[in-house]
Amino acid sequence: MKQLPFHVLRLGYRKGRDPRITTHLALVSRALGATHFHLNGDEDPELFENVNSVNERFGGEMECSHIDSALGWLKKFSQHDAGDGAPGVAIHLTMYGEPYRQVLPQIRRDRPVVLIAGGAKVPGDVFKLSHYNLAVGNQPHSEVAALALFMDAWFGDGGSPTHFDGAVLKIEPSPNGKIVHDSQSKNK
């Protein structure tokens, strides 16, 4: 069965301030199973190149794109067209939301999902346009951690060893050191 699209939308990116946090968001999205990563706010081709470089080395094909109007995009996705002509499910991660573990079983799993990772100031409309406003704990911590914990719960076991199609580098789990298999170096 083909995986349904799983989108992550990062709101309000500020290139001068958030590049590493946002790179972490993108890499967590990729590692834990997202198919699309959307950046709203400043444009940053270099950030996308970093993610694509990880795709090239470690496989996989998560697509990155920039979105000018996050609210317009979100309204279309959640109310009209998630890419196949029907609405998708919009889930906003916020420390003010309901406990994610309690609500997660209520969420339908037969539609594309967008997970919204907040930025500096989240517009109130994001709360309204999202079908779910969910908190990963009600303590201030990290949107990277919230994304990881939600995706792990959603996919069941996000932190397990995974190899993506097309990987050049594969890491072999080891109790005491670094073991990396490089398929290209073997061909030389």
Add this chain to the structure above:
Amino acid sequence: MKQLPFHVLRLGYRKGRDPRITTHLALVSRALGATHFHLNGDEDPELFENVNSVNERFGGEMECSHIDSALGWLKKFSQHDAGDGAPGVAIHLTMYGEPYRQVLPQIRRDRPVVLIAGGAKVPGDVFKLSHYNLAVGNQPHSEVAALALFMDAWFGDGGSPTHFDGAVLKIEPSPNGKIVHDSQSKNK
């Protein structure tokens, strides 16, 4: 039962490059149940002030400290004295390690723990001085995500709503907005 000490050690902090990632590490440590956060590398009183400010507003008492010699500290903790005269358990999070979910049930739970979150370049001795080298997935992603997923698995349910002792601000979970209770504003 008093909680056993749970330490998080951040290696190789670079003040000019990592402040937000490291702040996220500290806040995730606090939110998910650590008692101590140790910073190795550059000193950064401002970062500690940020964490202490969260303690003051949201309660809790995770202590922050700077460590000059991470290897010396780790050797003492893991081989001799975790603070009570006996060795503690040292767990190093690394993408090269063994799958954390498989190994976690083997780890003893009657001793203080230190969780080591890597930095830019992790010295080989960290692999040797750690009792466990564990991977949260073998894909490159984020030490913040790895810390969160490990701590969530360790404590069973790290992402549930929690209020710490001494909290001034308490967030009330809500499906559609922000509800914050401020105990100080009520007293005025």
